[in-house]
Amino acid sequence: MVVDKPAEIFDREYEWSALTRFITDAQPGATLGVVSGRRRQGKTFLLDAACRAAGGFYFGATEAADAESLRRFSAALTDYSRPATPYHFAHWSEAIDALLALGAERPLPVVIDEFPYLAKVNPELPSLLQEAFRPLRDQRTASRTRLLLCGSALSFMGKLLAGNAPLRGRSGLDLLVRPLDHRLAAEFWGIADPRLALMVHAIVGGTPAYRREFARGDSPADMADFDDWVVRTVLNPETPLFREARYLLAEEPDLRDTTLYLSVLGAVADGNATRGGMAGYLERKATDIAHPINVLEDAGLLRRDADVFRENRPTYRIAEPLIAFYHAIMRPVWDQLERPGSANRVWQASRRRFVSNVLGPHFEQVCRDWALHHAEHDLFGGLPARVGHGTVHDPATRTGHEIDVAVIGVADHGKAPLLAIGEAEWNDTMGAAHIDRLRHIRDLITRAGRYDTSQTKLICFSGAGFNDTARQAATSSSELHLVDLPALYGHN
Numbered sequence: 145m146v147v148d149k150p151a152e153i154f155d156r157e158y159e160w161s162a163l164t165r166f167i168t169d170a171q172p173g174a175t176l177g178v179v180s181g182r183r184r185q186g187k188t189f190l191l192d193a194a195c196r197a198a199g200g201f202y203f204g205a206t207e208a209a210d211a212e213s214l215r216r217f218s219a220a221l222t223d224y225s226r227p228a229t230p231y232h233f234a235h236w237s238e239a240i241d242a243l244l245a246l247g248a249e250r251p252l253p254v255v256i257d258e259f260p261y262l263a264k265v266n267p268e269l270p271s272l273l274q275e276a277f278r279p280l281r282d283q284r285t286a287s288r289t290r291l292l293l294c295g296s297a298l299s300f301m302g303k304l305l306a307g308n309a310p311l312r313g314r315s316g317l318d319l320l321v322r323p324l325d326h327r328l329a330a331e332f333w334g335i336a337d338p339r340l341a342l343m344v345h346a347i348v349g350g351t352p353a354y355r356r357e358f359a360r361g362d363s364p365a366d367m368a369d370f371d372d373w374v375v376r377t378v379l380n381p382e383t384p385l386f387r388e389a390r391y392l393l394a395e396e397p398d399l400r401d402t403t404l405y406l407s408v409l410g411a412v413a414d415g416n417a418t419r420g421g422m423a424g425y426l427e428r429k430a431t432d433i434a435h436p437i438n439v440l441e442d443a444g445l446l447r448r449d450a451d452v453f454r455e456n457r458p459t460y461r462i463a464e465p466l467i468a469f470y471h472a473i474m475r476p477v478w479d480q481l482e483r484p485g486s487a488n489r490v491w492q493a494s495r496r497r498f499v500s501n502v503l504g505p506h507f508e509q510v511c512r513d514w515a516l517h518h519a520e521h522d523l524f525g526g527l528p529a530r531v532g533h534g535t536v537h538d539p540a541t542r543t544g545h546e547i548d549v550a551v552i553g554v555a556d557h558g559k560a561p562l563l564a565i566g567e568a569e570w571n572d573t574m575g576a577a578h579i580d581r582l583r584h585i586r587d588l589i590t591r592a593g594r595y596d597t598s599q600t601k602l603i604c605f606s607g608a609g610f611n612d613t614a615r616q617a618a619t620s621s622s623e624l625h626l627v628d629l630p631a632l633y634g635h636n
Contacts (some may be wrong), residue, residue, distance in 0.1 A: 147197045154332050154352065156190060159321055166317045167253035167290040174244050174287040177317030178566065179294040180301035183446050184353035184462065185321045186204050187294055191255045201225075201246060202291075205261040208342040213262055214239065230572030236269060236609035240276045247289030259293040260300040274310035292317070297396060299442035324350030325517065326510050327633055333363045338629035339607065340367050346506035347378055348385070349465035358384045367605075372492060378469065379487035386481075389470030391457050396443045406475075408436045409462060412446065413471035413501060417459035452550045453534035453594070465506060473503040499571065507570040508533070508548045511605040515551050516630050523625060525599050536588050545585045547605070549603065552595070562595035566603035574604045575611040579624060603627060 149157070152424035163508035166177050181187050186202070195202040201224045203217055216536045217239055225246065232416040233239040243254050256262070263269045270301040273293075277284055295301045305312050324332055329350040344364060348354040355361060360383075364373035378385045399405050411425040419437065423430040437460065440446035447463045457526040462468040473494045515524075528551045534543040565586060567578055582602040590597040604614065606628045618624045630636050 146175060146234060149194060150193050150197070153186075153189065155328050156186065156321075159190060159319060160194075160515065161293075162317065162319050163190065166292075167194060167200065168199055168251055169285070169290065169316075170251055170288070172285065172288060174247060174284045174289040174291065175278055175316040176311070176314050177290065177292045177319065178301065178304055178311075178315050179292055179317070179319045180298060181296065181321030182298060182351075183296040183392065184351045184358075186352045187321045188257055189297070190321065191257060191292060191294055191352060193508055193613070195253050195255055200255065202255045202570065203257065205256065205258040207261050208265075210266045212260075213265070224425060236266065237276070239274050240272060241283050243288040243291060244289050245278065246285045247287040251288045252291055253290050253292065255292045258296065260295040262296040263300070268380070269311040270304065274314060277314045278453060291564045295348065298441065298444040299396060302442060304418050311490055312509065322350075324512060326350070327518070330527060330633060335363060338635060339366065340364060340370060341633060342507065342629065343370060343503065343606070344373075344404065345510070346465055346471045346503050349376070350535055351464075351466070354385060354388075358388065361515070370494075373510040375487045375491055378420070378466075379474070379491055381484060381487075385466070389464075389467045389474070392464065392467060395446070396439075396445075399439060402588050403434070404436050405440060406438060406471075408433055409445070409467060409469045412460055412462055413468055415463065417461075418457065422460070441504065449532055451534035452532040452552060453536050453547070453589070453592075454529075458534075461505070461509065465502075468506070469498075469502055473498055490517065504570045507605075508568045510632060511549050511566065511568045511627070514627070515549055515566070515603075517551065518632075518634065524553070524601060526561060526563050528552065528563060529554045533575045536585050536592075537590055545581070545588070547585060549605065550599075559594065559596040562597050562600045564601040564625075565589070566605055568605040570607040572606065573608045573611055574606045574614055574626075576617065578604055579614060601625060605632075 146166060149160045153160065170174065179191065192202050194200070196545045201221065203220050205213060214233055218233050223229045231242065243392060246252050280306060303309055305315050305318060326342065326345050329345050331351060333344060334356055335341040335344060338474065355363065359377045362373065362377055362591055364370045377383055377434050380386055393399060393402050395407060407426055408422055411422040415427065416422050416425040419430050419433065422433055435447065445463055445467060446460050449456050451457045451459065465566060471480060474481055477490050480490055509591065512531045512533065516521055516528050519529055530552050532550055533548055535546055536552055537544055548568040550562065551564040553561035553563045565582060567582060579602065586597055586600055586602065589595060601623050603625045604610065609628060610626050614626060
């Protein structure tokens, strides 16, 4: 059976293909799948569309008592299957068997969306599913139901199939619906200018709902419209985008008292990327913030990046651009922004901070993503195994040199190859000094002896362009490459 993707779903080719392979699998026996992802990524849109296209059953859970949820589920299944007498399940084990019975004739998708709401008030649900999907159980072997559990609480969903969890080993699909990357986001927002696209992406990232529902389709027309767009959307108290960053944190079930979590995110947004830096900023011991950091990581709001030159010195960054923007720009002046009519004045006073604390770091991350996912492999002379950043120590001057982009290759034998190192500058026109700096750092890395630097390329990333000296150097040297905004967006 072929399940065509509806025209209204933008991209998501990989996700749709994975879903349709799972729900149309004709092999006997019911199967279980898990779909997760942060809120507003379009998971419900995808799953509902898949159910409609294949004639399946969709149930969206809400925050409710267990008995109420079971009544709602009974009513929804009754409405779907039209039995001779309405369903009135007394227990979830009965409801699960009814779902298995739906797939008696053919492969059939069944979706329980926002599953964490159900499991929160009935913690035995994962164990009930474990028993229902026992390999030789008659109800399972006689069914071809394709049951999909979906949830936005990444901290919960990440543990659903992990370690000794009841459902470990029971799932045939574990699909993470990610935000659109910078290229797809530009296409989705209808922005052709790469500079404008990156500036918008630094605020709203690649979350589809932020354009469709939250901004009501409002996209900046051009660079001249960017400031007005910020004022009339994300800084406008009348739009859902205004409070979205605060709600994203509040919606995570593992974050009970959000005060400390907000402070940790605020410390990172202010440039304190290490545990020690966060602790100093908050005037707390590093051990006091270990738990909040771990919870924010599990929730997908904070990301840990290892220093590729010093593994024991990880740094942290905010994974959701809108949260980074909120903490850097909005939270410090929240009282002013809540008063209608203040947004323009606040934004004009915050633009320099936006460039330094939001746009610059975001540009660096986009450059790393480009190197890992979009750059041609022959540019580096090998397949990147990972792309990160780090600090290179200079013994002679007792200083550290920051590397924005470090491309590490696969270590077949001996040292891992350092395929490339790069510097990313959003506002600076890059020239000979930047190239000389990269060459000096490469020499330091060579002397340190950790990586094979015999084929290390030098890459300059710039949002402002390159002077003639840099262009001439790149033309005459195969080891040097210049990457501008059009190249990052595949326009070259």
